[in-house]
Each structure stands twice: as C-alpha cells, then as structure tokens.
Amino acid sequence: MSDRLNINKTYKLYIGGKFPRTESGRAYTIEDSKGNTLCHMSRASRKDFREAIVACQSAIKGWANRTAFNRSQILYRIAEMLEGRKAQFVDELISTGATKGSATKEVELSIDRLVYFAGWADKYTQVFGSVNPVATSHFNFSTPESMGLIAIMAPDEHPLLGLVSNLAPCIVGGNTCVILASEVNPFIAISFAEVLNSSDVPGGVVNILTGFKSELYKHFGTHMNVNAIICCADNKDQIINMQENAALNVKRFILRNKVNWMSDAGQDPYFIMDTQEIKTAWHPIGI
Amino acid sequence: MSKNGIYTPLDFKNVDFNVSIDEVGVGDRLARIKSRSIKKASKVEATLMAINMIDLTTLEGMDSPAKVRQLCSKAMRPHEEYENIPSTAAVCVYPNYVALAKKELKGSGVNVAAVSTAFPSGNAPMSIKIEDTKFAVDAGADEIDMVISRGKFLCGEYNFVFDEIAKIKEVCGKAHLKVILETGELETLDKVRLASDIAMEAGADFIKTSTGKIQPAATMPVTLVMLEAIREFYYRTGKMIGMKPAGGIKQHKDALKYLVMVKETLGEAWLNNKYFRFGASSLANELLMQLVKEYTGNYQAPEYFSID
Structure with missing residues (x-):
C-alpha cells in the first residue's frame, strides 16, 4: 500500500470549450451499486443552462460553415481520441456497475458509432437531397440544412454510448448542442468532454451539463434560442411540458426514449435528418 | 482655481495638474459597486432607464441612408411588442447623415448626435475641424461628439487641447458638446483625470470615454475616474457635466453596473439621459432581450429582435 494521497478529479461542467464550475456552487453525490461515494458532480442551474446556450449560439455560424469533409475529419478525430483512452472509459463504466464485457462493448460501439457518423458527413445531403422536376425553366433543389441549436437530454442508461449516439448525428449535420448528461452516471460525460476538448471540436459546439432533469426540463422547452429538443427521458409530465413549451418558437421535439442504444437501431442516418431542415432553391435555367 | 482663488469659467489656469489617481482604490471601489444585486422590479426599471439613455450609434464606412433610417426607426420604437418601452436618447451618426436623421426623427424627441472634428483620429487642421462641426450643426445636429487631439495631449500640449475644445464649443452654439477623450489611448488613469478636467474647464457639456474604434x-475604472472628476467639478463650480461611456458595453449586467456607479458617485440627479448616456449599438437588443425575459419568463433569442 502506497501512502500517497489519491488525486481525484473534480468533475465540472463543459461550456464553450472550458470546464467551469456551476455558478450555483451546488453539487450532488454519485454512488456505486454498493452505496460507496464515487464522486461529486456539479449540479447545473438555470443560469448554467443559459450560459451554455450563449456559448452554443456563438459557435453556430463557424460550425455550420465548416465543410462537410472537415466535420467528418473532426468526428473521426473524436473517435481516435476515444480509442486512445479506451481503458479509462472501460474502468469508469465498470465503476458504475457494468461488467467488463459490456463496458468494453459500450466503449467500442461508441468509437465505431463516431466513425459511422463521420462517414455520413459528406453523404447525407446527397442521399436525402433531391433535384425536383418543375414545370418552369428552373433547376429546383431541395437540400438538408442544419437547424441551429439543439438541446439534448441524454439517456440515463449507457452514459457513454447514449451520449455519443445522440451527439454525433447532431453535430455532423452542422448543429451545435447543449447536452444534459445521464443523471445517474454523469461523470463519464465529463470525461468524454475531455476527449472532445482534444479533438479539434471548436469550443461551444458541444456543451455538457450535469444535474437534474427535473430542474432543467422547463428551460429546455421555454428558451427561445433552442431550435430542437432531443429527449431520451421517460417522465411523461416533463415530456408534455417540453412539447407544449416547444410551441413558443416552434421547436422540433424528437423523442428517443425507446431506442436500444447497444443495438444497430442506435445508428441511423435518419438521426441526422431529425435535426435538419429541408431548404429548396429555384435556379433559373438559360439566362 | 485661478491664483486669487476666484473661479473664472473657461480659464486654462483652473486646471489642476496635481491630481493623482489611486488605481488600487479604484479597483476596490469597483469591486463593491459590482456586488450590488439588482433583481425583479428594480431590474425592469433599470433596464427601461438604460434603454432611454442609449445613443444608438452607427459609425461605419459602409453606412447608408437605409441603415440610418433603420437606426432612427429603432431609436424611436426599440421593440414594437411592448408600448411601455421608451425611445433611446439619441442616434449618433457621421455629419453626412445628420440631415437625414433629423428628418426621420422629427417630432419624436430623439436627438441627433454627430461625431465631428475629423473623427475618430482628430488628426486634421483646426480649420477643417471647425468646418466639420459647422456642417453638422447647420444640418441640425442637437449634439456634437468631438475628439481631442490625443497626440498633442500625450506630448504635453495641454493648452492646445484646451483651446481646441473651447473653440469647438463656440462653434457648437446651442448644440451640446460631448468631448471624447479616447481613454484607450491615454495610458494611465492620471491622464484620464487630467483630460477630463481640461475638457470640463474648456466648456464640455459631456465627457465621453471613447470613439469605439480603439x-x-x-471600461469601469476609466468611467469611475471620469465620474469622480465630474463630481469634483460640480462641487467647485456648481455645474453639472454629463458622462457617456461608449463602446464595449455589450452585456445587460454591465449596463446596470454603470448605472449603480453613477448613482453612487454622482447621485440621482445624474440618472437620466440629460446627464448620462451609453454609446452603443448592440447593447440595445441585449437590454430588450432581458426586458422581454422579465416580462414573459422565457429566455429570448436574438432572431426575434430587429437586426442592427
């Protein structure tokens, strides 16, 4: 036994490419299956959510204007970084009660899923876009374009894979996002933020908060800057409230609380299309 | 104060060259001012007040008549949805657009301010600066925002700066004169204080921090120093001088901190747009967003407010 003191990580939030503490100064405790304290997490407040939205908003233009090829490279880079830290994530998942087998599978699937969506970056516009026959002398195109700012409520189960499977299709399409991490095992999301931070993902494109869904769901619905909500949570009242408030600025509401993230159903090009808008352009011919 | 102890206005001899500013003290004072908490009803009141103190500004090479018209309409009705939102104090434009702005704002009570004296550098012969100012005044400007010659000031030619301000004040006639010190180029708080004193002694109605181009x-320290200069000038002469921080104030919270600073340094008499202005453009929407957030309870997004 070494008499050295452990240096434990302080888990903070991830906003605008930085790791700030919650402005509220609050924390909550995460325990393992035996009731031992695993770590303390920042309990994000309404104001942290607002700060994240501000960071997210300022990143939209730069991110949407990146070439598809560049976004693809960056997603692939995240996968590379995660591959290099596989062992750490397996250990972290085991500490939450997963078996070694399922933990390894979850990390590997997460990496593969990032590569999968990286591959879609320069293809989805071709697959889902169209050239439309029209009666006048025009070329008529319909192409998917990013919606803007997406608020994601990540699933509680599979804290890494669930996060990655929702985040990747969102940002590969040029959106930026604010994510409320798994409430049960949030610290893995913050470790993943370190991966994002070293993967050339511009600050503000992905912002990760930890805290209580019950405290933050209202602001998901009411914040006028949010263009779509991806909800992986189960609470009916919260879902209804978010859907109702979404009407304020006609947010899109996407419910993904029945997806089995460990299966093939967890990777789907239609996940990209969930946060895309089809825009049509008329271009005159022969002038 | 002149030698015999009797104050004579507009006299260079009144300028006191021996005032020095305690930077640490300024920092301490600001730390306390920043700690004031303004919430709910007071926040709404302060925000409405701040909107009413804005000099809505466009000073770009690419300004156009349409841009100025748009700015004027925004100054008169910052946000259509709520009737209780006041107009801004003024619009601030280049002399070329004074006549147009004056026409657009007719009868609205919103003033037209023109930047003048070879804004923003001030590096032009005196005759041209006078001409520049005359042109703006003749076109109907209610307020003139002049720049001082920072090069001369930093060379120690203080009397040149004094005379320059006094001369422009004369040309202004009825128009209010704001003197831009361009504090970003003055290097120390001592010099900011000295420039403030020179401007006030030379006849400025307002002193203003910056052009917005530097x-x-x-900044808050510079503004505090200038407010204190105004306070001491008032104690000495009984004349109330206005203050206009300009450029760089973009956040709602910061704007409220400036109001606290005015209230706690000069008192309530200065808390109106006759004596305090914000030179800003993007601040207006920031204030409106906060206001609508207070009214509706929902955080707002820029796309629901007019572009400026």
Whole structure:
C-alpha cells in the first residue's frame, strides 16, 4: 500500500470549450451499486443552462460553415481520441456497475458509432437531397440544412454510448448542442468532454451539463434560442411540458426514449435528418 | 482655481495638474459597486432607464441612408411588442447623415448626435475641424461628439487641447458638446483625470470615454475616474457635466453596473439621459432581450429582435 494521497478529479461542467464550475456552487453525490461515494458532480442551474446556450449560439455560424469533409475529419478525430483512452472509459463504466464485457462493448460501439457518423458527413445531403422536376425553366433543389441549436437530454442508461449516439448525428449535420448528461452516471460525460476538448471540436459546439432533469426540463422547452429538443427521458409530465413549451418558437421535439442504444437501431442516418431542415432553391435555367 | 482663488469659467489656469489617481482604490471601489444585486422590479426599471439613455450609434464606412433610417426607426420604437418601452436618447451618426436623421426623427424627441472634428483620429487642421462641426450643426445636429487631439495631449500640449475644445464649443452654439477623450489611448488613469478636467474647464457639456474604434473602449475604472472628476467639478463650480461611456458595453449586467456607479458617485440627479448616456449599438437588443425575459419568463433569442 502506497501512502500517497489519491488525486481525484473534480468533475465540472463543459461550456464553450472550458470546464467551469456551476455558478450555483451546488453539487450532488454519485454512488456505486454498493452505496460507496464515487464522486461529486456539479449540479447545473438555470443560469448554467443559459450560459451554455450563449456559448452554443456563438459557435453556430463557424460550425455550420465548416465543410462537410472537415466535420467528418473532426468526428473521426473524436473517435481516435476515444480509442486512445479506451481503458479509462472501460474502468469508469465498470465503476458504475457494468461488467467488463459490456463496458468494453459500450466503449467500442461508441468509437465505431463516431466513425459511422463521420462517414455520413459528406453523404447525407446527397442521399436525402433531391433535384425536383418543375414545370418552369428552373433547376429546383431541395437540400438538408442544419437547424441551429439543439438541446439534448441524454439517456440515463449507457452514459457513454447514449451520449455519443445522440451527439454525433447532431453535430455532423452542422448543429451545435447543449447536452444534459445521464443523471445517474454523469461523470463519464465529463470525461468524454475531455476527449472532445482534444479533438479539434471548436469550443461551444458541444456543451455538457450535469444535474437534474427535473430542474432543467422547463428551460429546455421555454428558451427561445433552442431550435430542437432531443429527449431520451421517460417522465411523461416533463415530456408534455417540453412539447407544449416547444410551441413558443416552434421547436422540433424528437423523442428517443425507446431506442436500444447497444443495438444497430442506435445508428441511423435518419438521426441526422431529425435535426435538419429541408431548404429548396429555384435556379433559373438559360439566362 | 485661478491664483486669487476666484473661479473664472473657461480659464486654462483652473486646471489642476496635481491630481493623482489611486488605481488600487479604484479597483476596490469597483469591486463593491459590482456586488450590488439588482433583481425583479428594480431590474425592469433599470433596464427601461438604460434603454432611454442609449445613443444608438452607427459609425461605419459602409453606412447608408437605409441603415440610418433603420437606426432612427429603432431609436424611436426599440421593440414594437411592448408600448411601455421608451425611445433611446439619441442616434449618433457621421455629419453626412445628420440631415437625414433629423428628418426621420422629427417630432419624436430623439436627438441627433454627430461625431465631428475629423473623427475618430482628430488628426486634421483646426480649420477643417471647425468646418466639420459647422456642417453638422447647420444640418441640425442637437449634439456634437468631438475628439481631442490625443497626440498633442500625450506630448504635453495641454493648452492646445484646451483651446481646441473651447473653440469647438463656440462653434457648437446651442448644440451640446460631448468631448471624447479616447481613454484607450491615454495610458494611465492620471491622464484620464487630467483630460477630463481640461475638457470640463474648456466648456464640455459631456465627457465621453471613447470613439469605439480603439480597444479598450469604455471600461469601469476609466468611467469611475471620469465620474469622480465630474463630481469634483460640480462641487467647485456648481455645474453639472454629463458622462457617456461608449463602446464595449455589450452585456445587460454591465449596463446596470454603470448605472449603480453613477448613482453612487454622482447621485440621482445624474440618472437620466440629460446627464448620462451609453454609446452603443448592440447593447440595445441585449437590454430588450432581458426586458422581454422579465416580462414573459422565457429566455429570448436574438432572431426575434430587429437586426442592427
């Protein structure tokens, strides 16, 4: 036994490419299956959510204007970084009660899923876009374009894979996002933020908060800057409230609380299309 | 104060060259001012007040008549949805657009301010600066925002700066004169204080921090020093001088901190747009967003407010 003191990580939030503490100064405790304290997490407040939205908003233009090829490279880079830290994530998942087998599978699937969506970056516009026959002398195109700012409520189960499977299709399409991490095992999301931070993902494109869904769901619905909500949570009242408030600025509401993230159903090009808008352009011919 | 102890206005001899500023003290004072908490009803009141103190500004090479018209309409009705939102104090434009702005704002009570004296550098012969000012005044400007010759000031030619301000004040006639010190180029708080004193003694109605073209523009330490200069000038002469921090104030919270600073340094008499202005453009929407957030309870997004 070494008499050295452990240096434990302080888990903070991830906003605008930085790791700030919650402005509220609050924390909550995460325990393992035996009731031992695993770590303390920042309990994000309404104001942290607002700060994240501000960071997210300022990143939209730069991110949407990146070439598809560049976004693809960056997603692939995240996968590379995660591959290099596989062992750490397996250990972290085991500490939450997963078996070694399922933990390894979850990390590997997460990496593969990032590569999968990286591959879609320069293809989805071709697959889902169209050239439309029209009666006048025009070329008529319909192409998917990013919606803007997406608020994601990540699933509680599979804290890494669930996060990655929702985040990747969102940002590969040029959106930026604010994510409320798994409430049960949030610290893995913050470790993943370190991966994002070293993967050339511009600050503000992905912002990760930890805290209580019950405290933050209202602001998901009411914040006028949010263009779509991806909800992986189960609470009916919260879902209804978010859907109702979404009407304020006609947010899109996407419910993904029945997806089995460990299966093939967890990777789907239609996940990209969930946060895309089809825009049509008329271009005159022969002038 | 002149030698015999009797104050005679507009006299260079009144300028006191021996005032020095305690930077640490300024920092301490600001730390306390920043700690004031303004919430709910007071926040709404302060925000409405701040909107009413804005000099809505466009000073770009690419300004156009349409841009100025748009700015004027925004100044008169910052946000259509709520009737209780006041107009801004003024619009601030280049002399070329004064006549147009004056026409657009007719009868609205919103003033037209023109930047003048070879804004923003001030590096032009005196005759041209006078001409520049005359042109703006003749076109109907209610307020003139002049720049001082920072080069001369930093060379120690203080009397040149004094005379320059006094001369422009004369040309202004009825128009209010704001003197831009461009504090970002003055290097120390001591010099900011000295420039403030010179401007006030030379006849400025307002002293203003910056052109907005140099970084840093308005900062809280500089503003506090200038407010204190105004306070001491008032104690000495009984004349109330206005203050205009300009450039760099973009956040709602910062704007409220400036109001606290005015209230706690000069008192309530200065808390109106006759004696305090914000030189800003993007601040207006920031204030409106906060206001609508207070009214509706929902955080707002820029796309629901007019572009400026």
